[in-house]
Amino acid sequence: MEKKIVFAFLYILLFPALIILLSGDFTWTEGWIFSIWFIVLCFVTILYLERKDPALLAERYKKPGDGNQERWDRYAVYGLLIGFILWIIIMPLDAKRFGWSHYFPLWLNVLGGAGLAGSFFLFFRSYTDNTFLSPLVRIQKDRNQRVVSKGVYGFVRHPMYLGAILMFVGAPLLLGSFYGVFAGLALTILLMVRILGEEGMLSRDLEGYREYTQNVRYRLFPFLW
Secondary structure (H helix, E strand, O other): OHHHHHHHHHHHHHHHHHHHHHHOOOOOHHHHHHHHHHHHHHHHHHHHHHHHOHHHHHHHOOOOOOOOOOHHHHHHHHHHHHHHHHHHHHHHHHHHHOOOOOOOOHHHHHHHHHHHHHHHHHHHHHHHHOOOOOOOOOOOHHHOOOOOOOHHHHOOOOHHHHHHHHHHHHHHHHHOOHHHHHHHHHHHHHHHHHHHHHHHHHHHHOOOHHHHHHHOOOOOOOOOO
16 A cells, blocks of 8 residues: 555656646746645645545545446546546646737636635545545445435535536636636536436435435535536
8 A cells, every 4th residue: 555655646746747847937836836736635635544544545546447337437537537637738838838828817817726725625525524435436335335425415416526626627727728727627527427427326226325315406516506
């Protein structure tokens, strides 16, 4: 497990490094803000799970195809990974190196920063509130999975996905990249499609999930969906 944690830390550092390198500007303030945000979120989460919930940390290390993952979800996972990498690449090229998004008002940068603050909260609380937060769409019979409705899961049914969406949109707003926003919206649509498939499986195979959907009505966006 220690080797996996070290590898995870090195893997995490690649994305902030890519953002700064592709920007061509090592003094890019917004780029460093997002990079530090990303590193702190990932490192704090991994260290917390290593100490408080190693079973969930082991679950998070599962690769596509492990366990009884839904077959269709393998394509969703790879699609999200490829989309995430493209999103990371587009933002610094647009906002800094080539300046495709010429005019970007300050209030949008501030709004993006606020979105990242909300994203940090939802990401971290999703891990602390739900020990079954697998990266794969599967029923965790090996871990005696049950419905979780406490904490942020009493707010919406997929709070981690909401945190991801706030990141997908908030980061390009902070960095000043309209093309990054478009890429983030494409990732959002993919997440929403994945949610429909995931909820179909959970309603069918996880005891109590149908009742949970009656008590917590909204998947992602309160009063909308």
